[in-house]
Amino acid sequence: MVANVPQLVQPPPLEPEWPLVPPAAAGATDDATTCDGTANACRFCARRLLLGVRESRQLWVWDWELGLQYPGRPGTGLTVAVKTLNRDGQQGHKEWVAEVNFLGNLKHPNLVKLIGYCLEDNQRQLVHEFMPRGSLEHHLFRKSVPLPWSTRMKIALGAARGLAFLHEEAERPVIYRDFKTSNVLLDTDYNAKLSDFGLARDGPIGDKTHVSTRVMGTYGYAAPEYVMTGHLTSKSDVYSFRVVLLELITGRRSMDKNRPAGDHNLVEWARPHLKQRQGFQSLMDPKLGGNISLKGAYKVTQLARACLARDPKVRPLMSQVVEILKPLPDLKDMVASSPGLYLSLQAEQVARLGYPSGSRSMSQHGSFATRNGQQQVRSLSHGGHGHGSPSPYLQSPTPRTNGK
Template sequence: MEVNTTTTVPSGPPIVSTKNHTFIHHYHHLHSGKNYHGHAGHFPFKTILIIVTMVALIMLLFTIFMVVCLIRRQKSSSKNGIYKEDCESRVLHDTSSRHIASTILSFDSSPDVKGGCLYGGNLSRTPTTPKFKGVQVFTYRELEAATGGFNEANVIGNGGVNGLMYKGVLTDGTLAAIKLLHIEGKQAERGFKIEVDLLSQLRSPYLVELLGYCADQHHRLLIFEYMPNGTLQNHLHSTNDKTQPLDWWARMRIALDCARALEFLHEHAVSPVIHRDFKTYNVLLDQNFRAKVSDFGLAKMGSEKRNGQVSTRVLGTTGYLAPEYASTGKLTTKSDVYSYGVVLLELLTGRVPVDIKRPTGEHVLVSWALPRLTNREKVVEMVDPVLHGQYSKKALVQVAAIAAMCIQPEADYRPLMTDVVQSLIPLVRTQSLSSSLRFQKQIPIY
């Protein structure tokens, strides 16, 4: 059955109001045959062409934008020296492919050394500051060339029981102190890993900066910033006439620098760090005789609790060990305070911690000095003869009091390093001011 879809339109003119006349005029105009057929043939094709062109243009612009971003990121990474490359290839490649490491190695993970790299349980990268280039990984051949084949003429000191310290020049012209370790036993290997791990994390102007390390096959080397004036021990106790004696002002600055170094380790590190081998040999002096603490091979992470103890093997140097640590192996940050007190006594007296050549009763520096430190007349008699009386007696008495507190037999009676720093700052500041005034008086006025 067919359905008639034709609509019957009544004859005669349509009845419309004047208000709708315009609308009906446009209606007839749109439905006229000429206009209808024209739009049906061209409108869809032109629209599709325009849409496709715009989409293609947008995609092209987006692609260009992404390429520019990738190029900029690659340039930025190249400038910062951050390259992702396989760890083993760093040992096999030459200088041009060497990896500049700015990694933070987890201390608690006790990383193993394999194939020239340190593998820790928690490796992460941190942004480097402009002054800090990062801990660099060296090959043995590079360090061999830097020291002239580890020539004896470049030996600048004994690097401890495990090796020697050499003066060397790196490929970029940097003067460095290169410590060649003779790894024998697990303790020496552990000390190497601890030192790399800790100094990769710790940043302080009072700690010697670790420039790099080498773990190439069986070779173990540490590369430090070069300290031209050597060790504090050498300046206090050397019999070499060429060694420049330290005046009172230099000794006070060194005492403050060392106190700030230990304060940083105890109070400002993420977790407290106990040096465990603080002594004059591990205090190095720069060109201005400012002090920095070095050698963290025996360092230990301390307890987070106030005066918390850590049980460990007794390691360190005779004469510097706190009595409670030497007898029980109980280690705290106050153990470092005791060692600091011994160094302070050395600065005051010029004596070594243990000297069997001395008369009976004077063999051990602490035992001899402790009862004298509270007596002004005896303190003056204790002063290093090299100073020739050129010191402030008022400051001497105050420094003697600080030393007496630091070497107390009971750890609880020893001060925090923060307190020591605050006590020394006024003394050094006063000495600096008086030195400036004396200098000004010597300048003739025209």
């Protein structure tokens, strides 16, 4: 039983003491460990912050790669997420600093809002808005009730807007570098917001074409040219967005070792289907039961194909992706409303998966096989969460079919 915990007192004025630690030398790289000034975040006292947090395993929201995240309530009554950094590991501190710097200086409806931070002795905590529906990863791969098609398209559009802002609208271009389903958080209305900016980097400016950096991120999402050369561009994020787009439409993980040999990698499995004019039909998540927009499915698979280009220069800008996605959440030409087309699509999926007619429904096979645990570590890694770790937001409400 957890004792009653007093709420946080009113946070200090929005005038944090910056810099938090001595400024780094000019030309700092990935090893930078300082925070730059921002007017968008409060500085919390560690003692007061801890008083306002319910430190109970039953109340933790999820395991974060670098620490723990759980809900707390500042004196205003606002529910917030408090992210606490593990005390060991210099890499974790660098990522914590990067998140403070980026989220503290960037403001957009599709980025998680940083409310404050605590940097006191060995305490490293971030306070940001609480996202009640949890991560996209949880809804796609852990919940039994599938996200409706229109909701998936709404999430894709919101995430695309967040990336477009970072690449093309921010005062200085930002490369996200770790775009994946577990970093896309959802509010009550399934509006997508990007979180976890620990690996983000300032983009190239002037006549520079790329940023050279250590290869870090999540295996299955990282762009091939970045993995091979360490050259990071905004088109690296476009590639990662394409992978998440494929996860949204197929219901498959980017990497799944529980699938047959040759089908582990989602991109390689999807590539031949994307090259066929009608191949999009065999990519659709069978969990949707045909409740997809035929026109929308065709457009989104063509978009995925464009983002798939091996030459990063051929991939579209995220602002172009946004324009393509804008009408898709509202399209009403649902395949399930055409029984003949739905049965044809279902038969094609059964044939592709190799199940004889009369076998158990596809919901017991294929895209619905138990997903492999994917261990998440920093550096180029296998993404996702292992089955042994607590599922985030287990009480997340069931989505409504109207996408709200």
